[in-house]
Amino acid sequence: MLTPSDSKLSKQQQILSAVSEEELLKQQRIQEVLLLIDSLFQREEATFRIIIDCLYDVGSLNLINKKFHSRYLNFIMKAIARFSKPIFRIYALYWVKKNSPKLITNWLASKVKF
Known part of the structure; x- marks a missing residue:
């Protein structure tokens, strides 16, 4: 009972x-959501490569212009930045594929929590 x-x-x-x-x-x-975003990153790899290239170009120029005021050093650093771009692209794309889906999913989940 x-x-x-x-x-x-x-x-x-x-x-x-x-x-x-x-x-x-x-x-x-x-x-x-995580699987969908991961799938998006796999399908749109070319788009993310272009985005990474654009961000690298803008970021490296801004950083070099801010840190190196001498024309000669500025020119040399910009040349080094151009040569290091392919290496940066490989590591950046690897990092983006590995971490971005989880970061975006967590950010979206935080936006729907009350």
Whole structure:
């Protein structure tokens, strides 16, 4: 026979199971978003290469102009930046593919939390 304390315990278990089901659903949906973003990065690799190239060009020029005021040093550093671009592109693309889907997913998840 159910006593009032058993009934109360049963209601608490139902509430906990409902909450855990909701949490499980949230985690599954976040995982789906992660897979979709990862798929996007795989399909649009050429686009991300172009984006990385543009950001490298702008960032390297800004950094060199800010740090090296001498014309001669400025010219040399810009030449070095041009030669190092392919190496940077390889590492940057690897980093973007590895980390960006998770970072974007976490950022999007933080935007829908209240």
